[in-house]
Amino acid sequence: MYRFLPLSYSYLHALKLGCTSSHRSLRFMETIQQRSQSLKELLLKAWRERWSDVQWSTHMKRILPPGVSGDAYKLTDIILTQAFVGPNPNSLMLSYLKHIIVSQVVSHTAVLSTIIEYETVCITRPYCMRGLLEILNGCINRINCQGSMEECLTLCQSFLQVIHWLLHSITLMLDKMPDMRDLQVMASNLDIISEILRITCTSRVNKLLLFVAKLEDKATWTEIEETVSSIRTTLFAIQSQQSQEQPTRSGSSQLDQFLSAPRTTHASQGANKKDKGERTTESIRERLERSLQEVLRLAQLDSSPSPCSNSLELKTMSSCIGVMTFMEAALNVTGDLQPFVDQLLLVEQLQNLPRASVYLELCQASLLGLIDLPDTCEELKWLAFTFIKLPQILARMKQSPSPRDSTDSALHFISCFEQLLRFNVLIDQADTKHNCDCMQQLLQQCSKLGLITENQLRELLAARSATRRAPVQSRSSGHGSHESPQQLPNSTLVIRAEPTSTSILKKWDMDYSKNPDELLGVLGHMMSGKSFELIIAVLATTGKLKKFTAKLIKFNEQACKQTQAEVTKGSQVRAALFDISFLMLCHIAQLYGTEMVTSNGGDSFFETWVQQCIPDDNGAKPLGSFPAVEPSKGDVLLSQYHSGMDIKTMQARWNEVIDTMPYIMQEVLFAWENGATNVDQIQKLIDNVASKLCCLPICCVAWLCSHIAVLASTERNRALSLLQIICSHQASSQLGVPLQIYDNERNAMMQIIIRKMCSTSPVTNPMAKTSRDVPSLPPATPATQVLSSVFAEIMDKGCVDRRTLALVDQLITCGGVLWFCRGVVLEICSLHCKNDLTMAVEVAFALFQVDIEQLTLTLTRKVLPRILADPLNFEKLSNPRGHALARLTVWCIAATLTNHTSSRDSKCKESPFRLLRGRKRPRMDLDREDSSVLKDEARPSKIRRLLSVGDEDNATSTLTGSVNYSTGFLVAQTLQQLNEPFPRALVSLFQLFSSLMSSSMIGPRTEFVISFMTEIIHCSEHIASGVLQFAPITMMSQMLNTSSGQFLLDLALAIGRVDSVVARRLAAKALCHNKTGRF
Missing domain, CATH: 1.25.10 (Leucine-rich Repeat Variant)
Structure with missing residues (x-):
């Protein structure tokens, strides 16, 4: 129922x-x-x-x-x-x-x-x-x-x-x-x-x-x-x-x-009657x-639309490329080739330059660098860049078609070299300084890579012979010459060292553990003359230096360990391998930066020691970073050095010997200060230390530099005297024949390393017996005045030299990226003439390449918001100054985005570090610096009102706490993407722009936003889409509704190319509404 x-x-x-x-x-x-x-x-x-x-x-x-x-x-x-x-x-x-x-x-x-x-x-x-x-x-x-x-x-x-x-x-x-x-x-x-x-x-x-x-x-x-x-x-x-x-x-x-x-x-057929004729x-x-x-x-x-006519006139030459080339050769010689090529292609597209002009600027800047050289090491770096890396850069650029013209790429090179031959005075000075035919060697290297044909090579060389004023000897070509290497010019030696360095890397793939004598012979031969400097210069230029140092570290690590059934001769060979590899690695670290020997991410002895002990450009390392040793082991070695007893190489672990050197120096210095020893005894002890291995005095000097840095000026006399004794000593090995053969070479390299360590501090610099080759900031001149003079000097010359580049690097180091970025922006805003503004933007963009990512973040998140918020700065934003500042901002954003793309596409990804033009710092240090830059000053209330949620602290909480917020862009962003520094900076900047565009007042600030968008949409599709994906939908819709004419069409195209349905809908609506009304 x-x-x-x-x-x-x-x-x-x-x-x-x-x-x-x-x-x-x-x-x-x-x-x-x-x-x-x-x-x-x-x-x-x-x-x-x-x-x-x-x-x-x-x-x-x-x-x-x-x-x-x-x-x-x-x-x-x-x-x-x-x-x-x-x-x-x-x-x-x-x-x-x-x-x-x-x-x-x-x-x-x-x-x-x-x-x-x-x-x-x-x-x-x-x-x-x-x-x-x-x-x-x-x-x-x-x-x-x-x-x-x-x-x-x-x-x-x-x-x-x-x-x-x-x-x-x-x-x-x-x-x-x-x-x-x-x-x-x-x-x-x-x-x-x-x-x-x-x-x-x-x-x-x-x-x-x-x-x-x-x-x-x-x-x-x-x-x-x-x-x-x-x-x-x-x-x-x-x-x-x-x-x-x-x-x-x-x-x-x-x-x-x-x-x-x-x-x-x-x-x-659809034309008007008057047009039917x-x-x-x-x-x-x-x-x-x-x-x-x-x-x-x-x-x-x-493809990107053609650049629009604006207040900044486009030129066929660019000062920016010359400055960037000098930076690449002087500060980033060990860097990968592709990021620099990508930056050059970006500048070519942004400035609408002919490809031949880009080639010409590269070659001209390289020749200028050859003339302005302080010493042999810098000379070898520049020669390797000019004759090895520059042709590779040209060949890599040839693979990317020119966006401006579609003519044959060979014609671009011919046009470049024909124009370069007109600078006969520049070429003659380079030939005279280096005693070689620079154009001949450069053209021959380009011919090997297929950039020019043999007939074109002969025609260009004939044209060069007709304009040459300073004759050079026939041996300068280096081909078919039977003269000794000491008589050949360095340019020829550099070119010959390229195949030699490649063969050495191939030979070192063998296992030398069973035959260390052969390896010692190769290392000893490399130390003779200028061979080692030539090889590492070529390896640095070709990007193989890290591979070379990794193999040296491997050999050094093997020499640290004692092998079973080791005879006396074998132990002496092991000691020689440890000493020579240690010296080579120290020399490389000083010339090309410690990251060349530490970026492999290993935990070897030398990698640990170089990070904790050796002085670098930032000064001496803190004493607390030196390894601690047992006093008993240190006392045993100290007694041996005092008595002059030989160290038994069969029982020695050289890494432990190195670690005890700071303890020995501390005990010796303490005894001397308390009257327990005298100068003669100290001199004898230093003789005994230096007679073992040349790396031991280096370790002593490293500790002394750190010790002197923490002493008061009245307490440094004994430590400086001890440092003077070590610096003036000539080592002579007493550990057997394998080391005695290379005494002169090891002593010469040891002295170079010690002088370099002493020159890192003004206190110990007199011990180096040479003046610092890097100019320093004038002590009595304000840094702001130095920046203004340097900026004006670069604008007058259109290029940089070694001194100017060093001053720029020191200004950034001393003042920080925020101060430097703000100073450069103020220099641009102080100009009025369009031509001066064009040059200033190029120079500023080139100088920002020293640390493009940090300077871009500072510009977009710190400098620009303050300028846009303060009514007193409206005069600085009036055109053409506002347009120039907008162009600089867009260029920096485009360069940073290109760097990110290059780092993702590069085969050698350096994930723990970000490149700093020749030096590296850990990612966490950069993030710490970035946060300190953003929080060192409180934002004024006007900026808080303008930014709304754009303030860094508020923006972070908003981004991480709301999923709906990430869907307000043209492309929906994940929380992980929005937490990255660069996307977060773009989001903050667009939020500020959205607040300005929604304001009822129209003035220089809104005109700046329009200029910014105008420059963005005329970048390449990759750049424009990569930036506009973070733009708010409401802002883009408002700009489309209030725009007209060609700007509306270009903006709609740029938005439509963003890979998003919302973006295409916005573009379609703007175009359809545009047909009925304004256009």
Whole structure:
């Protein structure tokens, strides 16, 4: 027996509402069907009574509800169905359709969507096809949409589908025309279609609409490309059949005649009457091929638009490249090649430079660097850069086509070298200084890489011989010369050292643990003369120095350990290997930075020691970083040194001996200060220490430098005297023949290393017996004044030298990135002339390459917000100064984004570090510095009001606490992306811009935002999309709504290229609304 349960009131209410909703939907559908039927009856009545289009419109609006489009009742489909009842179109019906299209009773989306449904009408009813083409030709330049973003994007897709429908119709007509009777009508239809395609693809707005649709509907675009290829194949087949004497079909010959017959038509069938005087005589085939080419060119909108005319004039030369080249050769010689090439290509694109001018600036800066050299080591670095790395840079740039011109890349090199030969005074000075033919060697290296041919090489060398004023000896070429290496110029030795260094790396892949004598011979031979400096200079230039140091560290680590069944000679060889490898690694660390020996991420003894003990450019290391040893072990070694006893090499662990040297120096210094020993005894002890290994005095000096740094000026006398004794000592090995053979070489390298360590501090610098080759900041001159003078000097010269570059590096080190960035911006804002501002932006951008990421973050998150917030700075933002500052900001952002891309694509990813132009710092140190820069000063209240949630602390909490916030950009961002420093800086900057654009006051600040966006949209697609993805949707929508003209079109293109549906919707809406109003 069933029991009926009572239904709840809520359930009954929901059931009632559902029934009511279904009833309303059904009644609504019935209403639509009734009105559609009424429209059909009205249409037939209008045709019978021959109403005019105005009468038809008046009666039709009585049926349609107010404000309701005819799309809901499929009015376009109703009219076309009635118009195409017979083989010929009903002209009266078509006039009704044209009227409601003009009066916007139906949308263009509905019209286009209805037209593409007639797939085969082009061959079944060619006259009806002509009617469709007339309708399409009438609205092709008036396409618009007043609806939402989704409706505008749908219109773009319908527009693209119409293009595919036209191309598909061409394919059908070409296939069926040989069997058709109405060839004249179909040929005329082909002519009209080609004209519609031409008109469509010559309008910039139409091309942008189709480009947005192409990005949204990639499947349709693929079908369009396939259809174009099919049409070209068909046209070629028809032409080939006509060229034969016996065509396969009788209609093919007649078809080809129709296609090839010249037709005189107006230049634009849709033009005004006053424009119909221009006539063109082309065949249908020619017009079709030209239209097909125009359709395929729609994809070329992927390339960035041409730079717009602005207050900053573009030049054919750039001072920026010269400064960047000098920095790369002087500060970043060990860096990877590709990041620098990417920066050069970026500058070329940003400044719209000819490729030949970029090559010329590179070569000219390299020759200038060859003249301004302080010592042999720097000379070898520059020679290796000029004759080895520079040709590789040119070859790498050759692989990337020039965005400005498509001429042969070989012509770019010829033009570059021909212009370079005009600087004969510069080349003569370089030849005289280095006693070689610099142009000959550079051109020969370029010829080896295939940049120029042998004939071009001979012509350029002949041109150089005609302009040479300072003759050089024939041995300078270095090819076929039988002179000794000591008599050859350094440039020739550097070029010869490249294959030698490569062969050494290959040989070192062998296992030398069983035959250490052979390895010792190779290392000893490398220490003779300038061999070692030449090899490491070439390895640094080619990016192989880290691999070389990794192998040296491996050999040094093996020499630390005692092997079983080790004989006396074997232990002496082990000691020699440890000493020589230790000296080589110290020398490399001092010349090219400690990261060259520590970036491998190992935990070897030398890597640990060099990080904890050796002084660097930042000064001596703290005493607490030196390893602690057991006093008993230190006392045993100290007694041996005092007594002059030999260390038993068979029992020695050289890493432990190294670690005990600070303890021994501390005990000796303590005994001397308390009168327990005298100078003679100390001298004897130092003799005994130095007679063991040359690396031991180096360890003593390292500890003394750190010890002296913490002493008061009155307590340094004994420590300085002890340091003087060590520096003036000449070591002589007493550990056996293997070390005695290389006494001179080891002593020379030891003295170089010790002097370099002493020169890192002003207190110990007199012990180096040489003046510091790096200029220092004037002690009595304010740093701001030094920065102004350096900036003005670079602008006057258009280039930098060694002294200027060193001062810039020291200014950043002393003042910090915030002070330096603010000072450079103030220097730019103090100028007024457009040419000076152009030069200042180039110089500032080049100087920022010293630490581009940190300076960009500081500029966008600290300097710009303060300038934009303070009303007293409005004068600095007025054009052309504001435009110059906006351009500098965009360039820095583009350079940072390019660096990030290069680091991701590079094969040698250096994840724990960020590059600092020749030096590296750990990521955590940079983040700590970044946070300290951002929090060292409290933001003023105006900035807090402008930024809203853009303040760093508030922004961080907002970004990490709200998922909806990440969807407010053109591209939805993950929380991990927003927590990165660079994306967070862009988000903060765009938030500030959004606050400024929403303000009711229009002035220099809003003009600065417009200038910023103008520069962004004229960058490459990768840069523009990478930056605009962080732009707020509301800000972009507001800018599109308030913009007009060419800027609107360029902005819509840049937004549409962002890989996001929201971005494409915004672009489509702006373009569709633009068609109806302002443009």
